[in-house]
Amino acid sequence: MAAQIAKKSTSNTSTYAGLGVFLMLPSWAVIGFFLVLPVGMMLIYSFLTKEFRGGVIWEFSLNAYDQFFFDRGLFGDAPPVIEWTYINIFWRSIWQAGVATFFSLLIGFPTAWFIATRTGPNKSVWLFLITIPYWVNLLIRTISMKFLIRDTGPLNEWLLSLGVISEPIHIINTSFAVQLGLFYSYLPFMVLPIYASVERYNFAYSEVAADLYASRRATLTKIIIPIVKPGIIAGCILVFVPSLGAFLAPDLLGGAKNFMIGSLIEEQFKGNAGNWPFGAAVSMILLSMVLVVLTFYARQQAKEGAR
Amino acid sequence: MLKTFKLGASILALTLAASAAHAEGKLSIYHWFEYIPQELLDKFAAEYDVEVTMDTFDSNEAMLASLKAGKMGSYDVAVPGDYMVEIMAAAGLLDTFEPSDLSNFGNIAPEWLDVSFDPGRHSSIPYQWGSTSFAVNRDVYSGDINTTSIIFDPPAALQGRINILDSQGEVLALASMHLGIPQCTTDRDQLRALNDLVQAAKPSWASFGSDIAKDVLVSGDAAVGMIWNGFSAKAREEGANIEYAFPKEGYVVWMDNVVLLKDAPNRDNALKFMNFLLEPENAAAVTNYAQYTAGVNGVAEFLDEAVVSAPELNPPAGGNGQFVMACSEDVQAVYDKIWTDLKK
Numbered sequence: 001m002a003a004q005i006a007k008k009s010t011s012n013t014s015t016y017a018g019l020g021v022f023l024m025l026p027s028w029a030v031i032g033f034f035l036v037l038p039v040g041m042m043l044i045y046s047f048l049t050k051e052f053r054g055g056v057i058w059e060f061s062l063n064a065y066d067q068f069f070f071d072r073g074l075f076g077d078a079p080p081v082i083e084w085t086y087i088n089i090f091w092r093s094i095w096q097a098g099v100a101t102f103f104s105l106l107i108g109f110p111t112a113w114f115i116a117t118r119t120g121p122n123k124s125v126w127l128f129l130i131t132i133p134y135w136v137n138l139l140i141r142t143i144s145m146k147f148l149i150r151d152t153g154p155l156n157e158w159l160l161s162l163g164v165i166s167e168p169i170h171i172i173n174t175s176f177a178v179q180l181g182l183f184y185s186y187l188p189f190m191v192l193p194i195y196a197s198v199e200r201y202n203f204a205y206s207e208v209a210a211d212l213y214a215s216r217r218a219t220l221t222k223i224i225i226p227i228v229k230p231g232i233i234a235g236c237i238l239v240f241v242p243s244l245g246a247f248l249a250p251d252l253l254g255g256a257k258n259f260m261i262g263s264l265i266e267e268q269f270k271g272n273a274g275n276w277p278f279g280a281a282v283s284m285i286l287l288s289m290v291l292v293v294l295t296f297y298a299r300q301q302a303k304e305g306a307r
Numbered sequence: 308m309l310k311t312f313k314l315g316a317s318i319l320a321l322t323l324a325a326s327a328a329h330a331e332g333k334l335s336i337y338h339w340f341e342y343i344p345q346e347l348l349d350k351f352a353a354e355y356d357v358e359v360t361m362d363t364f365d366s367n368e369a370m371l372a373s374l375k376a377g378k379m380g381s382y383d384v385a386v387p388g389d390y391m392v393e394i395m396a397a398a399g400l401l402d403t404f405e406p407s408d409l410s411n412f413g414n415i416a417p418e419w420l421d422v423s424f425d426p427g428r429h430s431s432i433p434y435q436w437g438s439t440s441f442a443v444n445r446d447v448y449s450g451d452i453n454t455t456s457i458i459f460d461p462p463a464a465l466q467g468r469i470n471i472l473d474s475q476g477e478v479l480a481l482a483s484m485h486l487g488i489p490q491c492t493t494d495r496d497q498l499r500a501l502n503d504l505v506q507a508a509k510p511s512w513a514s515f516g517s518d519i520a521k522d523v524l525v526s527g528d529a530a531v532g533m534i535w536n537g538f539s540a541k542a543r544e545e546g547a548n549i550e551y552a553f554p555k556e557g558y559v560v561w562m563d564n565v566v567l568l569k570d571a572p573n574r575d576n577a578l579k580f581m582n583f584l585l586e587p588e589n590a591a592a593v594t595n596y597a598q599y600t601a602g603v604n605g606v607a608e609f610l611d612e613a614v615v616s617a618p619e620l621n622p623p624a625g626g627n628g629q630f631v632m633a634c635s636e637d638v639q640a641v642y643d644k645i646w647t648d649l650k651k
Contacts, residue, residue: 255514
């Protein structure tokens, strides 16, 4: 049997010999057009001179990166010191995205587990229910969240009427509201990959563990989590990375009082600043950071695979 | 799962197919949000058999960025504010026309004809003008509101309940009036004072937002909202017990203008549309909807009584309204730094 398959695959290879390049063309085109071109443009723009009120002048300049790392005072002529403004903005964004990811995992894992352990058509119904809110545009969902949590919104009125609280909890325009918004926006990106790995999990392992007197806790930490780990990590990345660049939730729920990375970048293009090279530079720094984290993860995975 | 996606895809395909329509010509408008009644667009479309499409923006700067980023050639007309007309003309984004191209050119009110940002009106026509200051919820605060201190040095009852327009130009212009310094000042002490002022005021501000400006006043999320006068009138009509202020230190006056864009794909229809908007009845329709003031003669008989008597549209005699200035590059760099530090 194995020999047969091997033989068949060799003949397949010879059938397509020489066509490989052409078969690769579509994926090269996609990668080139949607990845290399835009990122390359961003990289180039980040090293150009800014034009007053938006646009670039085609002259090489390091000003955008200089602006990110060095503070030269209000008038730009003081001796340079380290600029904390943007580092703080990055740190705030990482923290918000991290909190959102943590809570997505906390809620998403049991949810995925619950769905994966349903039987028959029920499973599809639950999955379907998870995706329904995501048919609606993110902007609309973020605004509805705002209506829910405002001081005079249904959440507060409900808690007031139950007598749980005596005056409205102030949620809107706080960082908690931003975290809540991010959590709500990206939760399914946590649930779906975890669901996919839990579904492949062979429940006989749990029975074996129980037969061998493993506690439930040990079964979870020693058997289940290691096996579904790729799903968990994929989910965390899918929630963390878009949260890092989000600007709808910070703007609408956080009151736009403090920049997050996304709104800082947006301001460079849409606001008065009109500093395109700086916007591109901030995007490049964000991209490099994410890339470093993902490369680290990929290498860890490769090492574990080799073991 | 797969079935779900298939269903979604077919619904999408159906909607796309249904939206294809036919008309003689086209007109593509780039406009502020909530600023023109749909009926008026429909009326123009029917009268001239033109298919009208419109995209919206929420700040002059956002519009400029979008046009500079490659949207030139896809729109026929846009609606920039006063100082932005000047900036766009300097950047070569505007086309010109002759007064004789518009049969209603003579309807333009004389005071809006020879304006500094477009002398003689060769690229633009007046759309609406109004003011920017702030509105205060009278259930929360009953004291004197006609001072910029309400925003920059608010009484205890209003602290933490203020929404500020997410618009650098208008905020820093109002702050300059509060300090009694000229806009776009080059004096370093004055610029430092401006920076200190907004930094000190920020803890009293609950949020920044332009498109939410009306909403937060109606819902009560904010007790004070920096806002445009017509938007404030709308908020009042929607049930907010608010009063619009004309601060003694000064307030921002602006005029929005319909401009003919360079490389307009439908130049003829663009001119027809501009001429259409200079018709008093149509200018009045915009005023009745947006509650600002038209720059066209002869609108009075078409205006709603509520608009004519709206307090927001009737500044006190001797009101201290000032246009926002476009700063030089050096000063703008300082303004940008102040704004970023404010929101860091």
